[in-house]
Amino acid sequence: xxxxxxxxxxxxxxxxxxxxxxxxxxxxxxxxxxxxxxxxxxxxxxxxxxxxxxxxxxxxxxxxxxxxxxxxxxxxxxxxxxxxxxxxxxxxxxxxxxxxxxxxxxxxxxxxxxxxxxxxxxxxxxxxxxxxxxxxxxxxxxxxxxxxxxxxxxxxxxxxxxxxxxxxxxxxxxxxxxxxxxxxxxxxxxxxxxxxxxxxxxxxxxxxxxxxxxxxxxxxxxxxxxxxxxxxxxxxxxxxxxxxxxxxxxxxxxxxxxxxxxxxxxxxxxxxxxxxxxxxxxxxxxxxxxxxxxxxxxxxxxxxxxxxxxxxxxxxxxxx
Amino acid sequence: xxxxxxxxxxxxxxxxxxxxxxxxxxxxxxxxxxxxxxxxxxxxxxxxxxxxxxxxxxxxxxxxxxxxxxxxxxxxxxxxxxxxxxxxxxxxxxxxxxxxxxxxxxxxxxxxxxxxxxxxxxxxxxxxxxxxx
Numbered sequence: 001x002x003x004x005x006x007x008x009x010x011x012x013x014x015x016x017x018x019x020x021x022x023x024x025x026x027x028x029x030x031x032x033x034x035x036x037x038x039x040x041x042x043x044x045x046x047x048x049x050x051x052x053x054x055x056x057x058x059x060x061x062x063x064x065x066x067x068x069x070x071x072x073x074x075x076x077x078x079x080x081x082x083x084x085x086x087x088x089x090x091x092x093x094x095x096x097x098x099x100x101x102x103x104x105x106x107x108x109x110x111x112x113x114x115x116x117x118x119x120x121x122x123x124x125x126x127x128x129x130x131x132x133x134x135x136x137x138x139x140x141x142x143x144x145x146x147x148x149x150x151x152x153x154x155x156x157x158x159x160x161x162x163x164x165x166x167x168x169x170x171x172x173x174x175x176x177x178x179x180x181x182x183x184x185x186x187x188x189x190x191x192x193x194x195x196x197x198x199x200x201x202x203x204x205x206x207x208x209x210x211x212x213x214x215x216x217x218x219x220x221x222x223x224x225x226x227x228x229x230x231x232x233x234x235x236x237x238x239x240x241x242x243x244x245x246x247x248x249x250x251x252x253x254x255x256x257x258x259x260x261x262x263x264x265x266x267x268x269x270x271x272x273x274x275x276x277x278x279x280x281x282x283x284x285x286x287x288x289x290x291x292x293x294x295x296x297x298x299x300x301x302x303x304x305x306x307x308x309x310x311x312x313x314x315x316x317x318x319x320x
Numbered sequence: 321x322x323x324x325x326x327x328x329x330x331x332x333x334x335x336x337x338x339x340x341x342x343x344x345x346x347x348x349x350x351x352x353x354x355x356x357x358x359x360x361x362x363x364x365x366x367x368x369x370x371x372x373x374x375x376x377x378x379x380x381x382x383x384x385x386x387x388x389x390x391x392x393x394x395x396x397x398x399x400x401x402x403x404x405x406x407x408x409x410x411x412x413x414x415x416x417x418x419x420x421x422x423x424x425x426x427x428x429x430x431x432x433x434x435x436x437x438x439x440x441x442x443x444x445x446x447x448x449x450x451x452x453x
Contacts, residue, residue, distance in 0.1 A: 016404065019376035020453075028322040090323065091350035097371060098360035104367045111374055115325070115355050 006031075007038035013137045015110060022112055025129045028278065036129065039136035044260070046078070046135040046142045049243060050160030052122060052182065055148025057166040058192040060099035061230040062239075063145045067103055069240050070141050076108040078134030078142040082124060085115040092116075096145060110134060121155030122146035125274075128159050128267055152181035158263060161256060162246045164188045164239075167206065169198035183209060186223045188242045194227035194235065203227065220253050221246060280311070326354040326450050328379040331368045332361050333396065336386035341414060345381065345442065352443045354379075365395040373403055378450045384414040394427035401428070407451045413437070 009017020024032035049066070051059045060081065067077045081096030092115035103109045112130060119125045123146060134142050146156050157163050165186035189206050191199055206225050214222055224242045228235030250256040284290050296302040330346045332339055339361060346356045357375050359368065372380050380400065382393055393412050400408050412424065413433040421432045430449060433442050 015370075015373050019374050023327075023376040023453075026322070027324050085355075086350065089351045090353040091325070092355045093346055093350045094355060094357045097357055101360070101362070101367070104359075104370055105364075111371075113355075113357050113375060117322070117325075 007035045010035065010039050010133055010137050011042055018110060018133050018137055019112070021133050022126075022130050025126045025133070026114070026117070026124070032129075036132065039132065042136040043132045044135065046131075046139050047247060048131060048142045048144065048159060048161045050144050050146065050156035050163040051166060052146040052149050052153075052156045052163065052185075053166030053190075053192075054150070054168070057148070057168045058228075058230045059145045059148070059166055060096040062164075062166060062190065062192060062228065062236075063096075063143050064100040064103060065230050065233055065236045066239065067100070067109060067141075067143060068233075069236055071103075071106060071108055075140035076138065077103075077110075078131075078137070078139035079103075079109065079111045080127060080130055080134075080142070080144045081111065081113050082122070082127070082145060082147045083113065083115055084147045085117045087118070090117075110137070110139065116147060120153065122149045122153035123155045123159065128263075131159060149182055154181055154185050157185040158266060161250065161259065162187045162243050164190050164243070166190045166192050167202055168193045169196045169202050184213075187221065187246050188239070189223055189225040190239060191225060191227045192230050195229050199227065220255065221249050280315075284311075326379060326446065327375055327377050328354050328356045328381055328446070329359060329368060329372050329375060329377045330356050330381045330383070331359045331363045331371070332383050333363050333365060333368060333392035334384065334386065334388040335362060336384055336388065336414075337361060338385040338414075339383070341385070342381075342383040345383070345413065345439065348439045349381075349443065349446070352447070354446070365392060365399050368396050369399040369403055369405070372400060372405055372408055376453075377405075377408055378453065379409045379411065379446055382410065382412040382414075384412065384416070387415070389414065389416050389424065390420055393424055393429055397428035407453050409446065409450055411442075411446070413442075 006017050006021055010021055021032060021035050051063055053059055063079060067079060070077050083092055083094045083096060085092045094113035094115060097111055097113055100111055103111065114124045116124050127144060131142055144156060144160060163185050165182055167189065191202055203225055210222055226235055226239045226242050228239060293307050297304060328349055330342050332342055346358045350356045357371060359371050368380060380396065382396060384392065389412060397410050400410065409430045410428065411431050411433065412429055416432050416434050424432055431445055
């Protein structure tokens with residue numbers, strides 16, 4: 001199949017074409033580029049929901065239940081489920097699908113597991129491109145489930161229209177995590193496993209956080225706090241309702257447009273950066289120059305900075 | 321281009337609940353640098369094949385310790401072919417009697433790794449035989 005056929009396949013929603021393009025994106029296969037150019041004009045329709053929180057909070061189960069609710073509303077869903085790559089072996093166990101068995105045969109749902117491959121921040125380097133493939137294929141809702149995060153992996157807020165932060169009771173003194181980071185990015189707070197001891201306490205703590213933030217910042221949206229027991233499918237209706245209200249708010253006050261503009265700005269710079277660096281790196285590696293550079297730094301005849309300057313000067317001279 | 325990773329679906333078809341082997345192998349394969357989608361228990365052949373399709377899998381690993389391999393393993397191979405996934409390497413393991421192996425291979429299984437197979441051998445086999453796509 002030529003590259004154009006893959007683009008056509010994506011636009012028609014063919015899972016095989018979508019899956020192959022996603023692999024090309026992850027492998028930085030140049031064949032993905034013409035497909036992305038072709039499908040880009042068909043993106044921008046899907047609504048993107050980010051689900052993030054600490055490991056074990058129930059993100060996968062929540063994603064499964066949320067998707068099922070959207071399916072009942074006759075909306076199609078794309079799911080990206082992320083898991084970490086081992087920094088030692090380069091491999092990964094992608095175990096989020098296991099919680100989504102009910103969806104695995106639904107033709108209106110496309111689930112893709114992705115490993116972070118060393119990218120920090122909770123996502124993979126290629127998450128936004130994979131989102132675009134799902135978007136172009138016609139999915140109404142795209143849910144991005146991040147890896148289990150700590151305090152400051154907040155990249156999800158840049159790719160999602162509504163970011164949901166999942167907390168669970170009993171994780172210790174939560175005041176510590178209120179300082180900055182993940183607790184700041186929530187459009188909706190979810191207290192999952194809310195049948196456990198400490199659920200009311202964590203509810204009050206987050207309520208307090210939301211209240212003092214509203215005093216400090218002028219904002220049009222106060223994140224609601226939704227209690228769920230995802231395994232029992234409890235609280236999911238309220239959660240869908242909260243996401244819906246957020247969406248209505250940001251569409252009305254145009255902050256969604258602002259958000260998407262900011263996203264385009266960042267993505268464009270990023271895409272340019274990645275491609276330029278990829279070309280440069282390929283060139284340096286091809287001629288064995290990187291090893292020579294490392295040698296010269298080790299024997300003190302160069303520093304990383306002097307090498308950088310030489311390369312930059314080379315590039316500028318070449319451009320002229 | 322970035323590093324290509326071998327993508328594996330590790331599945332237990334049918335009602336077999338003995339998942340230690342599958343989990344161990346998922347671990348071992350990921351430690352050799354592969355990305356392993358562990359789909360867990362009670363998978364039907366349709367579910368396994370759909371996962372392989374969406375994940376663009378290079379390998380499907382099937383585990384059976386309850387004697388259902390002669391039904392399920394060829395079913396998975398058949399359904400993979402029906403979806404046009406002819407390049408996928410299908411391997412199996414668990415409690416598989418020696419005398420069943422030729423029939424399974426004839427049905428399209430690439431290799432069967434019975435009890436006692438060294439995990440290093442399994443990794444080597446996959447890395448050597450995975451097909452370009």
